Amino acid sequence: MSSSPLTPPGGAPATPQAHTAAARGRVLPFPITGQEIVLIAVVALLWVVLAVATPAFLTGGSLVPLLVAMAPVALIGIGMTVIIITGGIDVSVASIVLVCAVVVAKAMVNSGVGLVPAVLISVVLGGLLGLINGLLIAYGRVHAIIITFGTANLFKFLGLQLFGGTTVDNIPNTLDVFGRGAAGRTLGIPHSFLIMLVLAALAWYYLRHTAGGRHLYAIGGDADAARLAGVKVQRRVMLAYVLTGLLTGLAACFVIAQGTSTLAPNVGAGMELAAIAAVVIGGTSIMGGRGSVLGTVLGALLVQTVASGVTQLGWRSQLSSLFIGIFILIAVGADLIRQRTRRTA
């Protein structure tokens, strides 16, 4: 099962037709995995149930906030998917959101920077913080979870220092194109959601159809084997963290746009776990080497559907965590069962 995606073209001399389109197509897994089909079905089922239970659910007033709210988590989830595919993890993203958000918010309040510079600042800053993670993990050769626990503390210190013990007030509406208001929509679809979809599609293509993307899977499958096969493991791993940093920087802009005109020092709290949850529900193996961005987007959609469904049904909002936990267990359990049947078959 694991040998087929890694077989190099022409690696089996007995099959001269290995270069034909049909044979090449067989190398890649089917575009949609079983996990993703199940997820689509579950989300659809939830939407139907919610629509029946509360007629207000399937209206713009309820769906638009849902799509806007899922965008930052899904965006970070894209990067997290790439990292987890390489066999790593990044628990510092919440602190990166904190740093980027406070810098951008201060820049807008104090210097009145415009939309484009604000986004650029945030993305570049996020990328730099991601670079720190990447350098330490790839070249320090320490397990990712330890380094990112450490940098999570460092970045949080940095962010809180920038906050200086108070909130950032009177944030101008520069970033409203990403928000939940009318300025944030085209034809009723929120921009933040659209941007997330485009980036997800790019990442999906990159992971699936380019050599660089396949290298990431190879690293997650067996880093030593990948290195011997000529993959520049350290550079790829580092770039995965830089990518996540860049995406997290953009997500920080979305977070500012969704909030009020006041930014509190607890911004971004819990986003690392939410992103990891979305990735895992989407069927990406935490051991690395297997997973897809499509699943992550669906996972984020499921998480946000549960969260907004619980509120709309008038239940305690904290109950949504319980359901998210249960969904994680079901999703991973289904994946385990499928793996086992594949192995025995």
Add this chain to the structure above:
Amino acid sequence: MSTTVSPSTPAQAPPPEDGPAPQSSRIQQLGAAVLRALLTQRIVLLVVLLVAVIITMMTLSARNYLTAPYDLSYMSATLISAVPLVMLGLAELLVICSGRGGIDLSVGAIVSLTSMIFGFAYGEWAWPLWAAILLAAVFGGLCGAINGFLIAYIGYPALITTLATYYAFSSIAIVINDQQPISSRPIQDFFSAARSVPVGAGGNALQVPLGTLTFLLPTAVVIWLLLNRTTYGRRLYAIGTNDVAAEWSGIDVRRTRCVAYIAAGVISGLVAVVTVAQFASARPDAGVAGNGMALPAITIAVLGGVAITGGIGRVAGVVLATLLIVWLNAGILLAVPGNAGSQFQLFALGIVLIFAALLNGLTQRKYGRTG
């Protein structure tokens, strides 16, 4: 590799043998041995760092750079915050040691949920204290058993399982009493369990937080005995080092691993009792507020030399790492007063953790596996 002397190639000059040592090389050897001990023995490194921190802080204190004196009584008073850290660090020690990516993100959530259960039992149903503490331990163990069952018997990855149960337990903890803390009369009086008691004789008796004597020390001793004086401890290290080999040598890998998670749950249950005493109230977010309790506990364990790949870790390492962080934090609070102080604690924790982790990587390349 190519310089290896082989008998068939006499043409190649053998590497020059070190002659009988002159005085300078003896000193060099000693230096190398000290360096090696510092790098490979995490406990030696921690002791050195700990002494360095204490000397630095006492010097600063003597020259009046600090807002309050940094002396023995201050240091022993700050031990109150070491109680949950050491206990949860030991819980992570057991779990991480069990290998196969073992980790427990849910300990903080178990603390929250068990706090509420303990609050109900002791504060509302008026159970006797011993029964309520027993209930807390058993309930924490049950929560840990859920983790252990899923991870050891079904084969779930530990990180994911405990992430899921983190969500589930913390959610239940908040919903179970409608977001309200329990702070009835008996719970408020239970604050006395967090008081300080004099230790030592006569006039120079030191005020030590009671929790260190009633919870921290017994837990540390029991875990130390468990790991070093029982077959279970040997089995745990065995499955963490190589669970296939352990399986073939007749160890029940699944049960051994499951028990590690149950033990982590029991310890979390006891930590819940400690936190209720500290806050004089059973809070639904006790273990997950702010940074939560799980991430600092994992940090402490890693700093204490527990290998994230399993099979390596010692009780003394966890205890020393906690003392280092607690006393460093206590000093920072005096050196940098106010809000900035707690922020600098984050900075210190992050730097120390990354430093220790990078050092681990370095020593592994230089000396092979370390203890």
